[in-house]
Amino acid sequence: MTLQAIRNAWNDFFFTKQPVTGIAVFRICFGLVLILNALFLLAGFSDWFGSHAIVQYSTALTFTGTGRINLFSILGASDSSAYLIYGTHLIAIVSLTLGLWTRSSAVVAFITLVSLHHRDPLILNSGDTAMRVVLFLLMFSRAGDAFSLDRWRALKAGTTTGPPAFQMPWAQRLMQIQICIIYFSTACFKLQGEAWTNGTAVYYTTRLWDFERFPVPFLNDSLVAIRLMTWASLAIECALCSCVWVKEWRNTVLILGVLLHLSIEYSMNIPVFQWVMMSLLVAMVAPQDMDRWVAGLQGRWHALPAPLEQPVPVSRRRKAA
Amino acid sequence: MNILPMKNVPAAATNWRLVGIQCFVIFHIIVLVCCGVPGSFPLKDRLLQVLNPYALRVGLWQYWNMFAPEPFSLNAYLEAEIEFADGTKSVWSFPQMSKMGYFEKMCSERYRKWAVDEIRLDEKSLFWADTARYVARKAQTDPSNPPHIVSLRRHWHVIEDPNLAFVPVGSRVLASRFQTYRFYRYEVHAEDVL
Numbered sequence: 001m002t003l004q005a006i007r008n009a010w011n012d013f014f015f016t017k018q019p020v021t022g023i024a025v026f027r028i029c030f031g032l033v034l035i036l037n038a039l040f041l042l043a044g045f046s047d048w049f050g051s052h053a054i055v056q057y058s059t060a061l062t063f064t065g066t067g068r069i070n071l072f073s074i075l076g077a078s079d080s081s082a083y084l085i086y087g088t089h090l091i092a093i094v095s096l097t098l099g100l101w102t103r104s105s106a107v108v109a110f111i112t113l114v115s116l117h118h119r120d121p122l123i124l125n126s127g128d129t130a131m132r133v134v135l136f137l138l139m140f141s142r143a144g145d146a147f148s149l150d151r152w153r154a155l156k157a158g159t160t161t162g163p164p165a166f167q168m169p170w171a172q173r174l175m176q177i178q179i180c181i182i183y184f185s186t187a188c189f190k191l192q193g194e195a196w197t198n199g200t201a202v203y204y205t206t207r208l209w210d211f212e213r214f215p216v217p218f219l220n221d222s223l224v225a226i227r228l229m230t231w232a233s234l235a236i237e238c239a240l241c242s243c244v245w246v247k248e249w250r251n252t253v254l255i256l257g258v259l260l261h262l263s264i265e266y267s268m269n270i271p272v273f274q275w276v277m278m279s280l281l282v283a284m285v286a287p288q289d290m291d292r293w294v295a296g297l298q299g300r301w302h303a304l305p306a307p308l309e310q311p312v313p314v315s316r317r318r319k320a321a
Numbered sequence: 322m323n324i325l326p327m328k329n330v331p332a333a334a335t336n337w338r339l340v341g342i343q344c345f346v347i348f349h350i351i352v353l354v355c356c357g358v359p360g361s362f363p364l365k366d367r368l369l370q371v372l373n374p375y376a377l378r379v380g381l382w383q384y385w386n387m388f389a390p391e392p393f394s395l396n397a398y399l400e401a402e403i404e405f406a407d408g409t410k411s412v413w414s415f416p417q418m419s420k421m422g423y424f425e426k427m428c429s430e431r432y433r434k435w436a437v438d439e440i441r442l443d444e445k446s447l448f449w450a451d452t453a454r455y456v457a458r459k460a461q462t463d464p465s466n467p468p469h470i471v472s473l474r475r476h477w478h479v480i481e482d483p484n485l486a487f488v489p490v491g492s493r494v495l496a497s498r499f500q501t502y503r504f505y506r507y508e509v510h511a512e513d514v515l
Contacts, residue, residue: 040430041431044428044429047432047455052458054435054452055451056454059447059450059451064377113380114380122434123431126387129382129383129384132380132381133353136381168342174346174350178353178357181353181354182385184357185359186389188359189359189389189390192389193390195391196391196392200483201388204392205393206490207480207490208396208480209493210417210418210419210437212419213423215490215491216490221489223487271427271428271430
């Protein structure tokens with residue numbers, strides 16, 4: 001391997017222009033999850049964010065420290081500012097989902113979400129962390145270039161024609177790296193735990209009353225099945241940060257990931273988290289695959305011809321030049 | 322640095338823009354890896370000293386220890402005992418998921434997170450006074466007989482190793498088998514319940 005080969009691989013990975021359908025579909029899925037999350041926040045809203053919230057603003061500041069992105073520090077910790085920040089967040093995420101002023105909406109959605117997170121850090125789970133970090137990266141993507149009101153307006157105004165142009169996927173690549181860090185990190189933590197390595201972890205999680213949702217008869221009462229489920233979930237998490245990069249295995253691994261999250265969603269009460277993770281898996285789909293699937297769907301519904309140009313790696317373009 | 326030229330933009334501007342993007346990408350890969358990958362090693366720790374202020378301020382802080390390294394192995398809940406000015410006592414229960422229906426449980430999960438995952442722990446003692454004040458406000462029904470003392474209690478029952486005692490899923494343990502510990506006592510001030 002030469003330095004030039006590494007440089008080429010780097011440039012191909014981050015900067016070879018790709019179809020934008022993948023990131024646009026992701027924007028819609030992720031936006032819907034953000035809306036679901038915002039609606040859930042309404043339950044207990046004044047307890048978390050109001051002027052008489054459980055955690056006083058001064059205590060939250062002591063815990064988080066000052067200097068963080070936090071609109072409450074500008075507007076004050078009153079009921080009206082809480083509703084203003086929340087309302088703005090809701091409008092921004094709906095707008096983001098529809099693809100209206102996409103980038104500005106993403107920026108506003110991120111700032112308001114971070115502010116809410118910094119107002120009460122005690123109620124946050126890993127789903128909140130994933131939403132916050134990925135929303136940050138989404139601000140830099142070209143998620144509004146397809147399936148968006150922005151594109152519809154541009155087509156109507158005549159400022160763009162034809163299928164959406166290919167774009168450099170570096171922001172989506174950062175998201176993919178972040179998603180792999182999530183699975184890598186959680187797999188590393190779990191491999192340090194005795195219950196995960198001896199196969200009894202699922203036994204403990206299914207005996208936690210607070211997390212019970214729908215019953216899973218037989219399987220959860222068999223130690224053999226419990227061991228298999230524990231190791232299978234660990235194996236899928238490991239695959240989601242490693243095998244997912246192998247082109248031939250990627251879609252299979254992603255389907256297994258979706259099945260893992262759906263099974264947890266069915267059996268355990270951990271609202272929103274599984275949907276956050278499933279929406280993130282959409283960002284892992286290869287842009288060409290997503291483009292092909294969407295073109296196939298469009299062709300089936302509207303008899304439209306499939307697009308378009310094929311991505312040409314940066315390194316090959318340079319050679320041709 | 323070899324970078325891809327862009328259409329309709331002067332070459333110099335394009336190059337500088339792409340150099341900026343490259344720097345942004347490299348910087349954020351380092352931030353995400355240092356903040357997200359577990360473990361402690363010298364290079365990561367030194368980088369974190371520099372990067373943490375940025376990650377914390379912007380909101381890129383993260384931890385991914387879901388049900389790990391060991392899953393929770395206890396069922397727990399919190400209660401508050403309230404002593405009123407006239408000496409009478411009552412018990413206020415923190416929301417308990419196991420007593421809720423499907424939809425209510427989904428909406429109230431953050432109450433579980435707050436009480437069981439956070440307030441129950443000694444490391445979160447910073448928030449105990451706020452919690453006691455909240456309970457006092459909730460318990461205040463008669464202004465002539467305000468809450469005087471709020472005590473926070475945790476109750477827990479350890480889930481035993483299945484190889485020693487396999488409990489069928491959905492089984493319940495009698496309340497008498499729960500252990501109890503009063504971990505905080507707060508004297509309520511008049512302004513707390515306003």
